[in-house]
Amino acid sequence: MSGFRPGRGGVAARVAAASVLAAAVLSLPLLLESTQDLWLALAAIYAIIGLSVNIITGHAGQISLGHQAFVGIGAFTAAFVVRTVGGFQTDPVTGLVLAPEVVATSGFWIGIVVAGVTGTVMAVLLGLVALRIRGLYLALITLSFGLVAETTIFNWRAFTGGGAGAAAPRPAAFASNQAYAYVCLAILAVFLFVDWRLVRSRAGRAMVAFRAEERIASTIGVNVTAYKLLAFAVAGFLAGVAGALFGHWNQAVQALDFDLRTALVWVLMAVVGGLGSRAGVVIGSAFFAVFPLYLSAAAGGATLEIPGLGEVLIQTLSPLLGAFLLLLTITLYPGGIGQQLLPIRRWLAGGPLVTSRHEALRLAGLPGLVVLVGTLITADGAMAGRLGMGAVAGVAAGVMGALLLLEYLRQLGRKRPVAQKRGAGGPTVAVARAGTAAGGPAR
Amino acid sequence: MDSGPSGLTFLVIGLFQGAVYGLLAVGLVLVYKGARIFNFAQGEFGTVAAFVTFALFQQGGLPYGVAVAGGLAAAVVLGLLVERLVIRPLFDAPRITVLVATVGVALLVVAVTVLVAKPEPRVLAPALPGDPITFAGVALIPQQFLILAVLAGLAAVLALFFSRTNLGLAILATSQDVLATRIVGISVPRISRLIWAMAALLGGVAGILQAPLTIFTPGFMTTTTLVPAFTAAVLGGMTSLPGAFVGGLLVGAAQNVGIFYLQRAGIPGASELTVFSMLLVVLLVRPQGLLGKVA
Numbered sequence: 001m002s003g004f005r006p007g008r009g010g011v012a013a014r015v016a017a018a019s020v021l022a023a024a025v026l027s028l029p030l031l032l033e034s035t036q037d038l039w040l041a042l043a044a045i046y047a048i049i050g051l052s053v054n055i056i057t058g059h060a061g062q063i064s065l066g067h068q069a070f071v072g073i074g075a076f077t078a079a080f081v082v083r084t085v086g087g088f089q090t091d092p093v094t095g096l097v098l099a100p101e102v103v104a105t106s107g108f109w110i111g112i113v114v115a116g117v118t119g120t121v122m123a124v125l126l127g128l129v130a131l132r133i134r135g136l137y138l139a140l141i142t143l144s145f146g147l148v149a150e151t152t153i154f155n156w157r158a159f160t161g162g163g164a165g166a167a168a169p170r171p172a173a174f175a176s177n178q179a180y181a182y183v184c185l186a187i188l189a190v191f192l193f194v195d196w197r198l199v200r201s202r203a204g205r206a207m208v209a210f211r212a213e214e215r216i217a218s219t220i221g222v223n224v225t226a227y228k229l230l231a232f233a234v235a236g237f238l239a240g241v242a243g244a245l246f247g248h249w250n251q252a253v254q255a256l257d258f259d260l261r262t263a264l265v266w267v268l269m270a271v272v273g274g275l276g277s278r279a280g281v282v283i284g285s286a287f288f289a290v291f292p293l294y295l296s297a298a299a300g301g302a303t304l305e306i307p308g309l310g311e312v313l314i315q316t317l318s319p320l321l322g323a324f325l326l327l328l329t330i331t332l333y334p335g336g337i338g339q340q341l342l343p344i345r346r347w348l349a350g351g352p353l354v355t356s357r358h359e360a361l362r363l364a365g366l367p368g369l370v371v372l373v374g375t376l377i378t379a380d381g382a383m384a385g386r387l388g389m390g391a392v393a394g395v396a397a398g399v400m401g402a403l404l405l406l407e408y409l410r411q412l413g414r415k416r417p418v419a420q421k422r423g424a425g426g427p428t429v430a431v432a433r434a435g436t437a438a439g440g441p442a443r
Numbered sequence: 444m445d446s447g448p449s450g451l452t453f454l455v456i457g458l459f460q461g462a463v464y465g466l467l468a469v470g471l472v473l474v475y476k477g478a479r480i481f482n483f484a485q486g487e488f489g490t491v492a493a494f495v496t497f498a499l500f501q502q503g504g505l506p507y508g509v510a511v512a513g514g515l516a517a518a519v520v521l522g523l524l525v526e527r528l529v530i531r532p533l534f535d536a537p538r539i540t541v542l543v544a545t546v547g548v549a550l551l552v553v554a555v556t557v558l559v560a561k562p563e564p565r566v567l568a569p570a571l572p573g574d575p576i577t578f579a580g581v582a583l584i585p586q587q588f589l590i591l592a593v594l595a596g597l598a599a600v601l602a603l604f605f606s607r608t609n610l611g612l613a614i615l616a617t618s619q620d621v622l623a624t625r626i627v628g629i630s631v632p633r634i635s636r637l638i639w640a641m642a643a644l645l646g647g648v649a650g651i652l653q654a655p656l657t658i659f660t661p662g663f664m665t666t667t668t669l670v671p672a673f674t675a676a677v678l679g680g681m682t683s684l685p686g687a688f689v690g691g692l693l694v695g696a697a698q699n700v701g702i703f704y705l706q707r708a709g710i711p712g713a714s715e716l717t718v719f720s721m722l723l724v725v726l727l728v729r730p731q732g733l734l735g736k737v738a
Contacts, residue, residue, distance in 0.1 A: 062537055065546070138482045140677070141544055141726065142672050144719040150449045151712025260666065264546055306723060308559075317559055323551035330544045424550040 004352050008281035015347055016413050029181040037074050037177035040250070043286035050285030051195050051278070057267070059199065060231035061211025062130050063139045066146025067266050070236050070317020072154050072258035073122050074115035074243025079253045080159060081111035081167035105171040112187075112244045119240020120151075120233045127232030131225055134214075154255035165254025168247040184245055186280075189442040191238055195278055198234060206316050210312035229269045261319075268305035268326040270317040279345065284337050340365070348414045353407060360408035367404070453703040454696050455579045461695020462591040463653050467664065467672035468679070468687035469597050470645035476605065476682050477614045477638035480541050481673070484525060484548035486664030489650020491552060492518040493659055494560055497567045497653050507570065515647040521552070522643025527637055530668025534635075549665050556661035560670045569655035590652050597645065598688040605684070615636060670715075671698065689734065697721055700713040 006014065029037050049071060056064045082103050126145060130138050154160050174180045198204050206227040210217035218224045247253040265288060273284020292315070299314035306312050329336050343363055347353040354360045374393025467485060474482040474661065496514030505513070525548055533541050569586035576583055605611035616624045617634045623629055638733045650664055675694045679686020703715030710716065725732065 016557060037726075063542075110472065127729075129723065136538060136542055137677070137726055139481065139539065139732070140670075140673050141719075141722060144674070144715070144722050147670060147715045148712060148719045151715045152710065155711035240520075261550075264550060266546065267543065268550070274583075278617060312558055320554035320558065323547050323554055324718060327529060327551065328545035330536075330547065334536075 006108060011350075014272065014350065020347055024186070029178045029185070029338070032181075034177045035297070037181040039290050040182040041177065041181040041245075041249055042293070043289045044181070045242050045249060046269065046285040046289035047188050047282040048191055048238055048242040048245070049266050050281040051191055051283065052242065053206060053266055053270040054196070054233045054275055054278075054281045055195065055231055055235040055238070056275075057270060058202065058277075058281070059207045059211070060228055061207070062228070062231070063234075063267075064126075064142045065139055065267060066142040066144070066149065066263055067239060068127075068258035068260070069126075069146045069149030069153075069265040070119045070123050070239035070268075071243035071246065072149055072253075072255070073170070074119045074240030074255070075244075075247035076154060076160045076166060077115040077118045077240070077255040078111035078244030078247045079168040081114050082107050082168060083166065085110055101168050102169045105173045108146070108171045108174065108248070113242055115244035116237040116240040119238075119243065120236040123232040123239065124229055127229045127236075130232065131228060133318020143260070143263075147260060150255055151256055152261070154258060160253070161254065163196075165245075165252055165256075167251065168253050169251055170248045174248075179339040180249070182394040184249075187241065193243075194234070203230055207231060265319075265322060268322060271334050272322075272325050272329045274329075274336025274338025274341075277341065279341050280338025281335050283341075289323060352394055354404075354411060357408060357411045360404055361409055363404055364401070367400040370400065446554035449580070450700060450703050452580050453699040455583075457696035457699030458692050458693070459583060459591065460593050461675070461692040461700060462587070463649070463656070463691075464666070464675045465594045465688050465691020466590060466649040466652060467668050468645065468675040468691050469594070469601065469684060470642045470649065471672060471676045472679070472681060472684055472687045473601065474638060474642045474713065475646060475676070476684075477618050478530070478635065479538060479618050480530070480545065481538075482620050482642065483545040483665075483669065483674070484552065485642065485646050486650075486669040487517045487549050487662070488522060488646025489554060489648075489653065489664040489668075490659070490662060491521055491650070492647030493567060493650040493654035493664075494556060494565075494661075497565055497654070497659075500568065501565075507568070511570070511651055514651055515644055518549045518643045518647030518650070521638050522639040522646075523636060525643075527627045530635065530639065531632065534542040546567035549662075553665065562660060564658040564660060565654075565660055566650070567654040569710060570652065580664045584656075588653050593648065593652060593686055594691065597648070598684045599661070602684040610637070616653070623661055671718050674718050674725075677722060678725050678732055682733045683732065683734040684736035686732055690732070693733075694718065694721060 028040060032040060052070070053064060053067055056062050085107050086425070102311055126142065129141060133141055160166055170180060174183050199319035206217070206222045206224075209220070209222050210224045210227065214224055246257075250257070266285075269285045270281050271284075272288075274280030295318050296315040302314050303311040303313050304317075333339065335342075340362060343355075343359050344366075354363065372391050374390050374397065394422065445721075447607060467489065470485045470488070474485070492514035495517040496510045499513045500507055500510035503510070522665070529544050530541065533544055562617055569584060571585040571589045572713075573585040574626050576585065576588075605615060613629045614637070616627075616629065617631055621631055624634075646664075653664065653668065657667075658660075671694050672691070675690035676687050677690070678693055679688070679690030698714045698717045701712045704717065704724055705713035
């Protein structure tokens, strides 16, 4: 990669691609319908949770199987704050919200911040435990802690309203799903920036050091205790805020929303996204947020005939797919989505798109994805101008495919350095696999 | 003693409940002893065995013994599949990665059982029929005594297997140094297959014995039994089979005594809270467990 400088056209292409990407994300809430805006908001919320898991597991090399504790405490705190500080009226008999518009926008934001702080407190408590208990045993402790949060803390009647849960209405300004999607996306953008700065800071370098080998790191003077706690604190803050956003997303909070299976989904979406890869984690999380919603909306209670099993509800297929993707990622593609994205990241940062034949082949999935999305849009009868969009997708896929073919042929004519002759597997995969738990692929 | 259920009653209930944890814990200890892996899919071996046994016995009309054999065979096949498709490719991976992989296996199996079995409640007939026996004011069905006996027997037999037989020693050797084990001529893949087959068998036994005590649903062992069983194993020292037996009984007893006092105080989630506290205290104060040796 060294010595490569994109030409003037290359720079223009990169800037254009980056702006198209940004514009697409920003205009998405406007283009989508109200229900789909809600999906988008959830995708952003899950992405924040994914980043939070990634800080503890990807950056600091610890593990959290009990993330529902931090997210849940955030959700209940936010509901508690809008109830007591923000103030809205409930019917004394039924407990139903009388006038949601009473929730002040300031109350909403106070709730978000306080939720982040309670998430931090809870995560630091667990972080203190993580200073003494490591590895597999920490995984067990976090799992057990998550269960305690779910059954004890979230069922504490005065704070959470017990099993019935608490109402968490949105303020009038964010009452529409579209406005709420923008709120969630904006907060996600802030946290993406925070995560980026964290990794680039002294703290980020310290985490790289102690996730590789704690004893050596502390020998050379890295304050493992402080930075480990910092990782838990930041992750707890993100999770708490995500919880608050989730509470307002659903407009109600109940202990049932934060069960063990949900916590495990959050871990697996970060792993499938690719621990250590910011973009990968965001994409993975968004997928795991939207896919079950899409499946139940698209299938609408439809069933599928599977030989030997009879009729099967299509919605029930989504947990199956999630677990399958996790195992596939761990055993075959340890870097997750993040590793697949690596060539694109490098290209956007000013490097070459493809450095080996294998990368060219791997990128072939990209035009494939465009074709898939284009087909889905074209098939969706509700959307106006779908034929035009389908045509755009088809042309884009064609151009991408042709460019990749050119790159592939160019790589064929190039002599490869000896070290790379071992093929796509080999050292890269081994290193990335070693990093799956301890961290991500090296940046 | 007052007229309501006393602390002693809860203690007795707890000890028998603990036998169920111990039974699952024995399998967890086996996998940890042999492969240094925390197997979060252990409960699913039990669930699958219970479901297959139920299908063969209650729906297929086969004799109970044949149905049980079928259930155990299904568990072993699942164990061998997991070993070949998930564990073997991750032979050189960090142990925490393997742990996440076993979580994935558990989720996958739960999803498949939901798909195949439909979420309807099932009750499996007990292996030992008969009227409840009253013991210390608690009505216990014969199945619960059977569980206790099987647990004690398994713990003893497996402890002897590891200390007295060549195969047991070979498994221990593999878990300590793979390269050295291969040099002295032990086939590591064969040992790995053996460990997972045995673990699945033990998980299957646990599932088939536990299922008649509850109405079972997909994933019932993972959601109700796995964490207390892990706590039992950790309490016993994680590598000690008699430790899993003792740990199981202790966790069950403590959990139910905890329920007795905490629930009376109006604290929800008493059993999870007690199990978590035990796990935390053991790991902080005596990480090698009660019967384990300092590694």
